[in-house]
Amino acid sequence: MSTTVAAINRKRLLSGPFGAGKTTAALAHLQQLLRQERVRGDDILVLLPQRSLAAPYHEALRGAQMPPGPAVRVTTFASLAQQAVELYWPLLAPTAGFTDPGREPTFLTLETSQYHMAPLVEEAIEQGAFDGVRVEHARVVSQVLDNLNKAALQGLTIDEAYARLELAAPLGEERAARLNALRAARQISQAFRDLCLRETLLDFSLQIALFNTHVLTNPWSRTHLLRTHRHLIYDNAEEDTYSAHRLVSQWLPVLDSALIITDDDGGYRTFLGADPDGVAELAARCDERETMHGSHVMAPAIFRLTQQIETIFDSRRVAPATDAPQRAPRAEAPELSSATHAPSGHASPSPDGAALVTPTESFRFYPQMVTWAADQIHALVDEQGVAPGNIAVLAPFVSDALRFTLQTALERHGIALATHRPSRALQDEPAARTLLTLARLAHPFWGMAPAAADVTLALTVAITELDPVRATLLSSIVYPPRRRNNELGRFAVINEETRQRITYTAGERFDRLREWLYAYRAETSSLPLDQFFARLFGEVLSQPGFGFHEDRDAARVASQLVESARKFRWALEGKEADAAQGMRFGRAYLQLAESGALGALYLPGWRTPEDAVFLAPAYTFLLRNHAVDVQFWLDIGSTGWWERLYQPLTHPFVLTARWPVTAPWTDRDEYTTRQETMRRLLLGLIRRTRQQIFLGASDYSEGGYEQRGPLLGIVNRLLTQ
Numbered sequence: 138m139s140t141t142v143a144a145i146n147r148k149r150l151l152s153g154p155f156g157a158g159k160t161t162a163a164l165a166h167l168q169q170l171l172r173q174e175r176v177r178g179d180d181i182l183v184l185l186p187q188r189s190l191a192a193p194y195h196e197a198l199r200g201a202q203m204p205p206g207p208a209v210r211v212t213t214f215a216s217l218a219q220q221a222v223e224l225y226w227p228l229l230a231p232t233a234g235f236t237d238p239g240r241e242p243t244f245l246t247l248e249t250s251q252y253h254m255a256p257l258v259e260e261a262i263e264q265g266a267f268d269g270v271r272v273e274h275a276r277v278v279s280q281v282l283d284n285l286n287k288a289a290l291q292g293l294t295i296d297e298a299y300a301r302l303e304l305a306a307p308l309g310e311e312r313a314a315r316l317n318a319l320r321a322a323r324q325i326s327q328a329f330r331d332l333c334l335r336e337t338l339l340d341f342s343l344q345i346a347l348f349n350t351h352v353l354t355n356p357w358s359r360t361h362l363l364r365t366h367r368h369l370i371y372d373n374a375e376e377d378t379y380s381a382h383r384l385v386s387q388w389l390p391v392l393d394s395a396l397i398i399t400d401d402d403g404g405y406r407t408f409l410g411a412d413p414d415g416v417a418e419l420a421a422r423c424d425e426r427e428t429m430h431g432s433h434v435m436a437p438a439i440f441r442l443t444q445q446i447e448t449i450f451d452s453r454r455v456a457p458a459t460d461a462p463q464r465a466p467r468a469e470a471p472e473l474s475s476a477t478h479a480p481s482g483h484a485s486p487s488p489d490g491a492a493l494v495t496p497t498e499s500f501r502f503y504p505q506m507v508t509w510a511a512d513q514i515h516a517l518v519d520e521q522g523v524a525p526g527n528i529a530v531l532a533p534f535v536s537d538a539l540r541f542t543l544q545t546a547l548e549r550h551g552i553a554l555a556t557h558r559p560s561r562a563l564q565d566e567p568a569a570r571t572l573l574t575l576a577r578l579a580h581p582f583w584g585m586a587p588a589a590a591d592v593t594l595a596l597t598v599a600i601t602e603l604d605p606v607r608a609t610l611l612s613s614i615v616y617p618p619r620r621r622n623n624e625l626g627r628f629a630v631i632n633e634e635t636r637q638r639i640t641y642t643a644g645e646r647f648d649r650l651r652e653w654l655y656a657y658r659a660e661t662s663s664l665p666l667d668q669f670f671a672r673l674f675g676e677v678l679s680q681p682g683f684g685f686h687e688d689r690d691a692a693r694v695a696s697q698l699v700e701s702a703r704k705f706r707w708a709l710e711g712k713e714a715d716a717a718q719g720m721r722f723g724r725a726y727l728q729l730a731e732s733g734a735l736g737a738l739y740l741p742g743w744r745t746p747e748d749a750v751f752l753a754p755a756y757t758f759l760l761r762n763h764a765v766d767v768q769f770w771l772d773i774g775s776t777g778w779w780e781r782l783y784q785p786l787t788h789p790f791v792l793t794a795r796w797p798v799t800a801p802w803t804d805r806d807e808y809t810t811r812q813e814t815m816r817r818l819l820l821g822l823i824r825r826t827r828q829q830i831f832l833g834a835s836d837y838s839e840g841g842y843e844q845r846g847p848l849l850g851i852v853n854r855l856l857t858q
Contacts, residue, residue, distance in 0.1 A: 148395040150416075150423040154443075155824040156434030156764060159398045163370050164197045166396050167209070170368055179207035182366040184385070186376040186406060188213060190762055194372075210366065214381035215341070218348035219244065222339065225358040229351035236335045245333075245340040248701055249708040251278050252729055253332060253340075257325045266321030269314020270785040275562070275733040280786035281322050285329070285342035287792040290378040290410045292349060295330065297798075299323040301791045305802035315785055322786050349380055353387065363388055369395040373762070375403035375413040379794045382415035389422045397423065402820050405759045408781075408789040434764045434827055442830075442855075443823050449854050450816040503772070504542060506833040510769050511546030513831055514750060517767060518552055525552050526747035527766035531755045531822065533777025537565075538839060540752060553749035555689060557757055562733040568691035569698050571598040571684070572670055573730055576723070579654045579669065581623040583724045589618040598684045598691075599650060599677075602643035611639050611647065625651050646682050653677050666723035667702035670695065689749065702726050755818060764825045770848075771833045778848040779815050815847065 151159050167183070170176040183194050191211045198209060222229070223244070230238040245253065258277050261267065267277060288298035299319055306315040333343050352358045371377075371385055374397050389395055397419055404413030420426055432440060500506040510530060517523040532539060535558050544554045563569050574595040577587040587595075589612060597608040614635065615626035628636065628644035628651075636644055653676065657669070664672065674695045678685040685691040705726045751758070751765070755778070781789075790810060791802055823830065832852060838844045 146394055147425055148389055148392065148397075148423045149425040149427060150397045150399065150420045151427050151429065152399045152401060152416075152420075153429030154401045154432060155403075155762075155821065156432040157429035158433055159400075159429055160193055160372060162429075163372055163396055163398055164193065167194070167197065167370060170394075171209075176368060177206055178209045180367040181209045182369050183209060183211040184217070184369065184371045184377075184381070185211070185213055186373050186378075186381070186411065187760070188216075189760070190373055214377060214384065215345075217384075218352075218380075219344050221352050221358070221362055222344050222347050225352050225355070225361075228355055228358050229347055233347055233351055234334050235337055237337060240337040242337050242339045243708060244344070245338055246704045246708050247282075247341075248705040248726070248729060250282055250340040251275075252705070252709075252725060253338065254278050254282065254325065254329050255729070255732070257328050257332075261321045261325055267318050269311075270318045271783070272318075272785055273733065276784075277322070277786065280784055281325050281329075282340070282342075283787050284322065284792065285326055285340070286345070287410050287787070287789070289342040289345035289349070290380045291412075291792060291794040292379065292383075293792070293794070295323065295326050298792055299326070301796065301798070302786075302788055304800070305788045305791045318786060345380060349383075353384070359387075363391050367393040369397075371395065371397045371419075373398065373400060373403065374419060375399045375416050376406045376411045377415075378410045379412040379415055382412060382419060385419060386422055389419075395423070402817050404817060405756060405821060407814075410789075410792075412793065412795070414795055432824065435824060436828055439823060439826055439828070439830070443820055445855055446816065446819050446823065446851075449851055450812065500833070500835040502837055503835045503839045506771060506835045507539060507542045508546055510771060510831070510833055511543055511550070513769070514547065514552060515550040519550070523766055524748070525750045527827075528750045528769070529758055529765045529767070530750060530752045530769040530771060531758050532771040533755060533775050535561075535752060535754055536839060539771075543752060547750060553689070554752055555749040556752045558754060563694070563697065563701065564730050564733060566690075566694045567594065567598045568685065568688075568694040569730070571595040571678075572673065572695060572698055573727060575599070575650075575654065575673060576666060576669060576727060578623050578625065579657050579673075580723065581658070583727070585724065585727065586623050589613070589616060592616045596647065600643055600646040601682055601684055601686070602640055602646060607639050607643060610635065611643070615647070615651075625654070627651070642682075650677055650683075665702075665706050666726055667699050667706060669723075670699045670702060674699075698730075701730075705729075755822060759818070759821045759825070762825075764827055766827045767829045767831065768822060768826050769831045769833060770822070772835065772838070772844075773832050773852060774834045774836070774844040774846050774849045775838060776844065776846040778818070778846060779811050781811070781814075811847075815851075819848075819851070 151162060153159055167181065170181055171178065183191070185191055185194075194209075194211050198211075223242070226242060230242075255274075255278055258274060258281070262274060262277070272280070284298055284302070285295070287293075288295060291298075293301075299322070302319050303316055306312050306319065329340075330343070332338065333340060339347070352362065369385070369388065369392050374382070374385075385395075385397070397416075399416045404411050407413070435443070500509065514525075514528055514530075517528065518525055530543065535556065540554075540556050547554050564573060570591065571594065574587045574591040577583065577585045578592075593605070593608050593612040596612055597603055597605050600608075603611065611628075611631075614631055615628070616624075628639075628648050631639070631644075653673070657672075674685060674692075677683060678695075679692070680686060685695065702723075706722050709722050709725075753761075755770075788802065790796060790806070834849060834852075836843060
């Protein structure tokens with residue numbers, strides 16, 4: 138594989154589609170700097186939009202025989218900004234508006250930011266401020282924080298951000314309620330910012346604001362920061378934010394060399410504040426621009442499919458076609474080979490080694506489609522030798538029912554399944570719910586006795602031998618529904634007939650779990666909650682016979698919960714360094730987690746096993762930035778491939794520095810944005826496919842509604858071209 142190495146002492150922008158070899162060129166450039174040019178490692182900065190994209194650079198630095206010396210800095214803009222604010226705090230604090238500038242700052246995590254904002258939201262909800270919008274308490278908190286973060290990243294004040302959001306409020310009966318909710322959200326945002334300035338708390342938005350308005354404007358800190366590195370490699374620049382691009386623009390003139398890499402048709406992190414249009418300004422500041430073509434990933438037929446997609450969307454820009462397609466036809470395009478929708482049907486690749494596979498007609502019901510996908514995966518693994526880790530199953534949304542059905546079907550064939558759903562509340566994961574319920578049982582002094590249904594779920598998940606029926610029977614006896622305390626009965630006191638129904642093996646596991654919980658209670662002092670989770674997982678739940686044993690998803694969720702609880706404790710202990718506060722911290726974290734506020738946004742969630750099929754929402758797969766041999770697109774009739782999520786208190790497109798200040802958001806804006814977003818989505822997915830794409834559709838959605846979404850219309854166009 139040939140690579141393109143950027144010239145030393147030049148600023149170069151390298152663009153091209155995914156799979157063209159741009160990151161490989163960046164790695165070669167990095168090695169050239171270290172080996173041939175003898176550049177010190179700490180003189181090199183590798184900047185990325187998110188931590189999960191750092192893996193190729195860490196692997197290259199670990200695997201290659203690099204010269205001894207300081208390490209290369211591989212980081213993100215967010216981490217760089219936080220470290221700079223912490224380093225230059227004595228310079229910026231006196232002029233940043235803090236009540237006590239001499240006080241050491243407390244850096245808030247996502248969890249602790251939500252913890253401090255929650256009372257403000259609760260007060261507004263009690264006053265009826267959000268009665269007119271369909272949004273849960275936890276979503277109000279997350280969307281208000283999202284507005285603060287986007288405003289800071291885009292260089293907007295709180296008032297400027299909400300003025301834009303009010304202009305984007307829909308017309309009609311809903312407008313008055315939406316405006317009331319947005320004005321309440323503005324008041325909450327301002328109150329939260331005042332709290333941070335009063336208590337010297339630095340949430341993400343305030344960290345970015347301090348970095349942009351103080352670190353980069355103070356002559357001493359700005360000069361010192363821009364001299365810390367002489368060489369820059371900036372990968373996936375199109376996925377980064379306006380603030381990150383502005384920093385790089387200021388850095389370029391003083392750097393010895395820079396290599397900026399951007400993906401064509403990228404910008405998948407727009408909903409997180411990405412600014413793909415900012416790449417043009419970076420390109421204007423570079424000495425050289427180079428475009429890489431082709432793909433080291435896609436087979437020829439898959440490559441031609443990207444051209445067909447471009448053609449379809451180009452025609453729709455001129456004359457938008459209806460988005461209400463009919464039943465998929467049986468005709469085949471040259472790049473498409475048909476496969477029956479029966480479970481026994483197998484695909485045959487096209488002559489040049491790749492095929493887009495689609496059912497000749499839609500399945501009638503959703504479960505039939507999922508069963509078909511599982512059988513096709515079985516055929517790929519057992520008959521064609523495709524590794525499970527090279528198969529991705531994608532859908533607009535991944536529900537519990539989809540995951541359970543697919544996992545159960547694949548288990549029958551001995552195939553593992555790994556999932557990642559970053560937007561899903563952590564407490565909705567059965568493994569997390571089990572740990573939270575057992576934490577309630579282990580800490581009776583919290584006064585938080587779990588619901589009987591939660592105990593049943595915890596026993597079902599925690600003990601391998603217990604199915605839902607036996608778990609219900611056992612929990613109804615050892616933890617009666619009317620019980621108002623945290624006490625668990627013993628298996629030994631159950632009558633003989635019932636013990637036999639539950640089985641002695643399951644009873645033995647239950648007694649072992651119960652004895653561990655009661656032994657923990659008897660200890661002189663309780664552990665911090667994160668340490669409790671770690672001990673419970675390591676000493677009981679991960680052992681043979683218990684539900685987390687050899688369950689990778691459960692282990693991943695447990696790891697995320699431990700990390701989340703630890704960060705929460707560290708942040709609060711930094712503010713209130715009193716060991717006696719441990720009980721309150723644990724109880725507060727439990728309430729926060731069970732409110733649904735915490736999502737699965739942790740780096741371990743992006744690391745999936747190489748021997749397991751990967752199930753995720755389509756955008757989650759794109760953000761992993763990995764290619765696979767085979768993709769399954771399920772539920773292509775759903776409008777979820779095209780529509781934005783309902784978020785009444787925020788808006789990713791008007792909260793950008795490039796959106797006209799006084800421009801309202803119209804239906805035309807919504808349509809064109811959805812079209813462009815889906816075009817980027819489809820091209821991104823196709824370019825991350827080496828061999829085949831299987832399409833699955835059902836006449837009725839998971840909820841039983843008939844569906845004919847825009848993606849199905851595009852498939853029709855492909856089939857009839």
